[in-house]
Amino acid sequence: MSSQALLYVIVLPVAWLLLWLLKGARARQALLLIVSYGLYASFGPRFLALLIFSSILNYGLGILLRRKPSGGRLWLGIVFNVALLGTFKYVPAIAPLLPTSSLSGSLTGIALPVGISFWTFQALSYLFDLYREEELEPSLLEFLLYMAFWPTVLSGPICRLSTLLPQFRDPFQPTSEDVRRGLDRICTGLFMTALGQVLGSGLHPGQGIDGIFDSSTRGLTGPDVWCLAIGYGFELFFNFAGYTHMVIGAARVFGFRLDENFDRPYLSTTPSEFWTRWHMSLSFWIRDYLFLPMVMLRRDAWWRSFVLVLSMVVFGLWHKGAVLFLLWGLYQGLLLVVHRQWQQLQVRHDWQLSQTIMAPLSWLVTFCTICLGWVFFRANTVTQALTMLHAAANLGSFPRATLPANLFILVAVLALGYFATIGSQRLLHNYSETLTIPLEFRFALYAVAVYIGIFHAAQTQAFIYFQF
Amino acid sequence: MKSLTSIGRWCLGLVIFAIVLEVCARVDDVVTYGAPFWGPYNDEILLQRDSIGKWGKPGARYAKWQLNSLGYRGPELRVGSVRILTMGASETFGLYEAPGEEYPRQLERDLNLWAGKDLFQVVNVAFAGETLPTTIVRVPQIVRQIHPSYALIYPDLSSYIWMSLRSPANNLPAQDASRSGLKFESRLSGRVENLLKQALPISIQNELRKISMRREITSRHYVILDRLPEDRFEHFRQDLQALIAALRDYEVEPVLVTHATIFSRPLSESDRISLTHWRKIYPMLKEEGFLDMEKRMNDVIRQTAVEEHLPLIDAEKEMPHGPKYFADFVHFTTYGAGVMASILANGMEPLLHSQLQAANVMTQDGSAVQPNPAGGDQR
Numbered sequence: 001m002s003s004q005a006l007l008y009v010i011v012l013p014v015a016w017l018l019l020w021l022l023k024g025a026r027a028r029q030a031l032l033l034i035v036s037y038g039l040y041a042s043f044g045p046r047f048l049a050l051l052i053f054s055s056i057l058n059y060g061l062g063i064l065l066r067r068k069p070s071g072g073r074l075w076l077g078i079v080f081n082v083a084l085l086g087t088f089k090y091v092p093a094i095a096p097l098l099p100t101s102s103l104s105g106s107l108t109g110i111a112l113p114v115g116i117s118f119w120t121f122q123a124l125s126y127l128f129d130l131y132r133e134e135e136l137e138p139s140l141l142e143f144l145l146y147m148a149f150w151p152t153v154l155s156g157p158i159c160r161l162s163t164l165l166p167q168f169r170d171p172f173q174p175t176s177e178d179v180r181r182g183l184d185r186i187c188t189g190l191f192m193t194a195l196g197q198v199l200g201s202g203l204h205p206g207q208g209i210d211g212i213f214d215s216s217t218r219g220l221t222g223p224d225v226w227c228l229a230i231g232y233g234f235e236l237f238f239n240f241a242g243y244t245h246m247v248i249g250a251a252r253v254f255g256f257r258l259d260e261n262f263d264r265p266y267l268s269t270t271p272s273e274f275w276t277r278w279h280m281s282l283s284f285w286i287r288d289y290l291f292l293p294m295v296m297l298r299r300d301a302w303w304r305s306f307v308l309v310l311s312m313v314v315f316g317l318w319h320k321g322a323v324l325f326l327l328w329g330l331y332q333g334l335l336l337v338v339h340r341q342w343q344q345l346q347v348r349h350d351w352q353l354s355q356t357i358m359a360p361l362s363w364l365v366t367f368c369t370i371c372l373g374w375v376f377f378r379a380n381t382v383t384q385a386l387t388m389l390h391a392a393a394n395l396g397s398f399p400r401a402t403l404p405a406n407l408f409i410l411v412a413v414l415a416l417g418y419f420a421t422i423g424s425q426r427l428l429h430n431y432s433e434t435l436t437i438p439l440e441f442r443f444a445l446y447a448v449a450v451y452i453g454i455f456h457a458a459q460t461q462a463f464i465y466f467q468f
Numbered sequence: 469m470k471s472l473t474s475i476g477r478w479c480l481g482l483v484i485f486a487i488v489l490e491v492c493a494r495v496d497d498v499v500t501y502g503a504p505f506w507g508p509y510n511d512e513i514l515l516q517r518d519s520i521g522k523w524g525k526p527g528a529r530y531a532k533w534q535l536n537s538l539g540y541r542g543p544e545l546r547v548g549s550v551r552i553l554t555m556g557a558s559e560t561f562g563l564y565e566a567p568g569e570e571y572p573r574q575l576e577r578d579l580n581l582w583a584g585k586d587l588f589q590v591v592n593v594a595f596a597g598e599t600l601p602t603t604i605v606r607v608p609q610i611v612r613q614i615h616p617s618y619a620l621i622y623p624d625l626s627s628y629i630w631m632s633l634r635s636p637a638n639n640l641p642a643q644d645a646s647r648s649g650l651k652f653e654s655r656l657s658g659r660v661e662n663l664l665k666q667a668l669p670i671s672i673q674n675e676l677r678k679i680s681m682r683r684e685i686t687s688r689h690y691v692i693l694d695r696l697p698e699d700r701f702e703h704f705r706q707d708l709q710a711l712i713a714a715l716r717d718y719e720v721e722p723v724l725v726t727h728a729t730i731f732s733r734p735l736s737e738s739d740r741i742s743l744t745h746w747r748k749i750y751p752m753l754k755e756e757g758f759l760d761m762e763k764r765m766n767d768v769i770r771q772t773a774v775e776e777h778l779p780l781i782d783a784e785k786e787m788p789h790g791p792k793y794f795a796d797f798v799h800f801t802t803y804g805a806g807v808m809a810s811i812l813a814n815g816m817e818p819l820l821h822s823q824l825q826a827a828n829v830m831t832q833d834g835s836a837v838q839p840n841p842a843g844g845d846q847r
Contacts, residue, residue: 006667205566443481447488455489455659456496 174255185249190453192242309333557624560594564795574809730794781815
């Protein structure tokens with residue numbers, strides 16, 4: 001457990017109690033802002049200064065856009081936010097390529113403020129919405145809170161002001177249902193992040209997904225690479241979706257309802273569907289503010305494909321200014337284009353394929369191609385990624401596996417366990433209205449989740465998406 | 469009435485929450501370490517009592533610490549090896565290092581790498597809280613069991629701070645001896661403590677240590693020392709000489725090692741925090757007194773090496789300082805243990821040269837390894 005996590009555990013219950021005592025919306029917003037700034041400052045006071053600077057400037061740009069929603073003013077906002085993000089996120093990445101060593105040295109040392117990608121995109125969505133003449137009139141206090149809101153500021157979900165503003169203005173009245181559901185989700189998140197940690201660190205030291213990616217991956221066979229790709233896909237999912245569960249759950253305890261970020265993504269049967277189920281808040285942001293406005297500019301098929309690829313490249317580069325993320329975005333974009341071409345072929349030739357065969361086949365192809373793409377996301381170098389992909393496609397290497405058997409078993413158990421859990425959830429869904437878990441049993445389940453998520457995970461594992 | 473029931477159920481829920489957490493901790497111990505579900509589970513289960521005092525329990529295991537069938541940390545004795553003892557206290561026993569990475573194990577690997585074969589075996593006969601007087605009494609038993617050729621002596625100097633407060637034969641500080649195996653001990657409390665140690669900022673932890681230290685000084689009426697009086701160093705000198713003599717009686721060649729710490733000069737802020745951490749265990753000695761103690765006791769080790777014509781490995785001078793090497797004031801990190809092992813290996817290699825040559829000659833002749841000149845029978 002980090003110092004920051006302890007601070008959250010101490011501060012939030014106190015804030016929750018204090019909010020009950022405050023009557024006015026402004027007083028509650030002020031308290032939430034103080035709490036949000038205090039928690040964010042624990043990651044570095046300089047980061048907080050930058051967040052406040054960005055918030056005030058974006059609020060000012062918002063006033064300009066409200067008065068006259070012109071393209072010029074919107075572009076001013078876009079340039080400012082992209083420049084801010086670029087300075088802290090991309091300049092250090094390209095600095096080593098600069099000829100002057102002293103300059104490149106100082107630029108490389110620029111620290112990445114926690115959550116900058118998330119809150120910058122929130123600021124941009126506000127400006128885009130104003131340009132579209134949405135009725136958004138936050139006070140400065142409300143806008144500062146929107147940008148720094150403690151559940152979302154570190155790793156999302158990337159929220160829209162239209163979702164949060166009414167909730168900021170509502171009375172503070174979390175119901176027992178909110179608290180119960182919130183705690184349920186926090187515990188689910190703890191459990192999922194613990195599973196992610198098990199995959200990352202393995203059952204034995206150095207035998208987890210991360211350890212193998214970080215050591216030499218030469219000599220890996222096809223089954224090894226597939227195990228690593230699928231394993232990392234689940235590690236990332238458990239880690240990020242688990243974190244999101246905790247964020248949404250913590251906000252729910254306070255009575256706030258945040259947008260979902262994941263919707264059983266590995267059940268997707270097409271790449272397009274996958275991107276409506278994985279990191280949904282970013283995916284929908286890209287769709288609404290980049291893909292749709294751009295695709296409307298021309299009606300040509302090639303333009304649509306180009307914008308699709310471009311959007312996914314931006315999606316990739318949003319994570320990090322690195323060639324590997326560019327390649328990952330390119331790969332995902334190409335998958336979407338290929339899928340679209342396939343759909344058009346089906347329509348053009350009126351292929352009627354049996355759903356009994358097509359649905360599982362389509363799921364399998366989608367699952368495998370998406371998982372293979374994670375190699376770009378996790379590899380440490382382009383060479384490593386390409387070597388691994390080559391091995392994955394090398395059918396001659398398939399009878400052999402060099403990774404420890406326990407890793408194959410672990411990945412298989414967790415992957416199958418995930419699908420089995422979803423299956424059982426569907427079965428239970430019909431009974432969920434009548435099924436009530438007694439309070440005492442619920443506390444016992446919470447204890448198990450807290451133990452697995454906090455105590456058993458003695459060594460702290462950072463949330464993967466904190467680095468973005 | 470309804471609200472009372474509700475409050476009651478919430479209270480019951482919280483009790484269940486705490487009980488299930490404790491059960492989870494116990495199941496975790498069972499699964500991870502093979503610990504018993506019921507009963508106490510702490511470092512005391514590594515120890516047994518005999519006429520001399522506390523000693524390692526053969527085959528005992530607690531968390532990452534595993535003792536062999538003789539009650540020493542490490543693997544079983546290997547037949548045909550040249551054996552080297554490491555004597556000392558918790559620094560030698562190993563606290564923070566990953567299992568198998570304490571300096572005796574790393575030293576063994578380094579020496580065998582140098583030898584090009586599995587010729588040497590380093591036997592770690594140290595225990596946390598072990599004192600020189602106890603080790604002296606144990607020498608006959610240790611030699612009878614292990615038949616070593618050399619003994620690396622890395623003494624725990626701070627045990628001499630306690631001298632006037634407890635009997636020399638008792639290995640552990642007075643407060644540890646009161647730990648009973650019968651009373652209920654929560655397995656969760658240690659985990660909570662560890663979590664807080666991870667999470668609390670170091671400055672807050674330091675202030676908490678100071679508060680606890682002041683409380684202990686007041687409650688136990690300790691006389692505060694600026695520096696250790698000279699008689700402690702004289703005791704240490706006599707004990708060291710007695711240990712050397714005892715080992716020589718059994719034809720075991722002692723090698724003295726000076727004591728290394730995390731502290732660099734001038735002291736950094738983190739050094740001062742480490743000093744407070746150290747003082748929390750020995751509240752009767754002021755922080756600066758520890759540095760003075762280290763210097764004077766290392767001088768005693770150096771003088772003794774000269775007087776007794778013994779090889780000396782000056783780890784105090786050779787070992788780098790700082791948190792990369794030390795997890796606290798004197799205990800090594802895994803990396804630090806590796807550095808210490810290589811310092812010791814460099815110091816030992818000239819001494820072991822004859823053993824290696826003899827072993828090589830025997831290998832060429834195709835016969836067994838001959839008895840070594842220093843007296844071990846190398847079974």
